Amino acid sequence: MSLLQEEREIILSNEYVDNFDFAEVEDFVKNASKELFISHHFKNKKKMLVQPRGGFPTYKKQFALNEFFVEANVDVLPLTIDSNTRLNDYATAKKMLRLSEENEIDMLNGYPLVNHGYRTTRKMITHFNKPVSLRHGTPDARLLIETAIASGIFEIEGGPITYLLPYSKNFPLDKAFLYWKYVEKICANYSKLNEPINRESFGPLTATLVPPAITIVIQIIEMMLSLEEGVKSFSVSFSQTGSMNQDIVMGAVIKKLARHYAQEINCADATINLVYHQWMGAFPTNKDYAEQLINMSTVIAAMVGADKIITKTREEASGIPTKEANAKTVANTQYTLGILNGLPNIVDKEEEEILTLEVHAIMEAVLNDPADTLWRKAFNSIKSGIIDVPFSPHIINHNEMITIRDAKKNIRIIKRGNVPIPDRCFEYEKAQCDLTKDTTSIVNDIIHDIGIMQ
């Protein structure tokens, strides 16, 4: 038996997992409907795929949510996992699931997939016969991903950096890299049986003043880590920044550089898709404004040529959205996409050049790290501040980089910390901002910029 298989057996012998039958799961994946594979839809798509967010604790409510989504013309169904499962606390998830089933109140903020088990969940996934995207935020997602694929979920979001730096304070980053390496291997192995399992990185990060260069570097690194394990379908992503021009520039650069670095590691045969997240920052409490914001995101997604858009709801600022609000946003987004025809092709050469130089410079520093593996090069780069995510709560993140919006609402780097932004680019970034103000005013600007869409 291979070491990986031994590892799988130990992980799946967890007391909260019912008899995992490897042969049966393999057989299921081999014969699964192509409609369940998002990679199949990407390949044959005629339009941008629309995917909402959403997850409820009980099977019954999750099923009802999916029914609503299908009614609203969704292209990709979501399955958002509860936070206990995200932290590998299956005992609490089990208890809360039981309470949710017995009462009217939802005791979990998502679907506890491990506790429901793959046999039960698969019934729902195959019933709707639409691709499902797993949304979770788990540093150690090994058991979750095994269960997801066995259930018929062939689109796995996340990555060692993007699911750690925005969500966790203490979980060791080196462990996260190793646990995600396992996930990539599993996805790559299953991909050989049918259509490829798609891996999607989580581009929004902290969703707070993250400069495009940092987002792109992290997207590229997670893509490379995934491709080097054999994954053949990968989605890079980013979220609305607050500047239409910056989004368009970012879309062009991320597409170009993702392909470039895939080629660098001899993985040009993999399909790279682009996913765009509707606004991920603080939402306006006024629901009409929220709808305008969402609509604007949809327009930008069309302009950046995204392959998939992930939606938000008008209820974002007031709590967990209802299934009705989720369905409404899907229908509205589909409508907007349907009427967006003949958009102009906007190119900002100077901005593209600056961003490209920044990404190359950071990537060069990462790849020049003397470590023997890419994951450790990335680990060392985060530890030394070569990669620095603004407003990350994680203790390993340097938080030395400071960003602010310029007059046109572009996110600009005004303090680079250890991030090797080339001098020319740094001067350009700063030149766009009014830095003659006193420190207090700049801090106030940053605070305003965080809540800009409110």
Next chain:
Amino acid sequence: MSKMNDKLLIDVGSTYFKVSTPTSIEQHLRDFNKDIYDDLTHKCGNTIKNYEKDDVYICSSANGGLSTLIIGLTNSFSLKYAKNIAFNSGINIIETVMYQNIEEYSVPSDVIDVVIIVGGINSNSNIFGEDLYSYLDKLNYSNVVYVGSEGQAPALQERIENLVILPNIIDEKLHIVEENLKVYLTNLYQEDIEGKEDIKHLYDITSNQIYSTPYIVNKTLPMINTKFSVVDPYILIDIGGATTDIHYSKDLVDDNIVTENEYDRLVFKKLGVYKSRESLIFAAQNNEFVYELLTHLKVTENIFQDQSEKATKVLMQLAIFLVLCKMSHYKQAYINLKLLSINSIVFTGGITKVLSSGEIEDIISFFYKKILNSNHNPATVLDSNYDIWTLGAKGN
């Protein structure tokens, strides 16, 4: 160049010593009537003489290592950081003192090998005052090191004799800076070994530094997959004659700190089955589950008076149970591990010579059921050939 052109690895434990060549590994129960050097050369002289001093690497956990007392300002930073560095340098912590409450602490009667004082970031000063000096006056210690705020250093140096000042282990972002204190403690350990009559003669056969065994074992952990099928997160339990060491994967704790180590270490100085047998029995008798456990093992408490092989087995099993208890929420120790998340438990040390996999698994499952009310069953791995120690020693 040695005749065999490779390394000879020697581990001197409190009960056994092990000698590993590229082709074999031998172990001998120590003869406590002889000093270690004489005993070792008597039993393994033929092997040792095949190696040059440069190719002989020795580590030792004999005599229990150094003892330390740490005085710090906060549990979340100074004390936590210093404890982490000390444990990972192979040092045993006998007491931690929160400076604010220093007057409430009793003064340990043992001689302390090293006192570590830490607290504050560099911009702070006037942190420590008269109450620190009067506490130190009452303490019986051999070394004292300061690794706190730079601003405070001159005042302390003026008042504390032979104070060694090293850079602050807390940086301005409240991250840990471990290297300087780690090197200091590791060197101190070596000096201690050199000073110990029992071990200093070992430098007649090696020209390399003698490290503490736990330090070497900790170095092995990132490489453990090359020898064993161990699934992260895992813990490694080294139950020896005098101490029990736990090395654990850092994702098992909520309250992590950024260090160079992927694994942390916890030591229970008085939980061994030979040299600290009495304290193990004492700890067992004070555990409310122990009689249930003895019934489960089909023995009575008379086993504590017994000196048989059966009694050693039971003590080993008790040691496993007690260390797991100490790491669980049942006992508030240095750290609480997320034991329900563990996929593997690796055992090394003398225990692998005494207990079978079945006997170990039985006790683990008893622990999970009784203390954690769970049917969780981590995979058990036995390092019965000392591969963990030899891997670390080779890599060092």
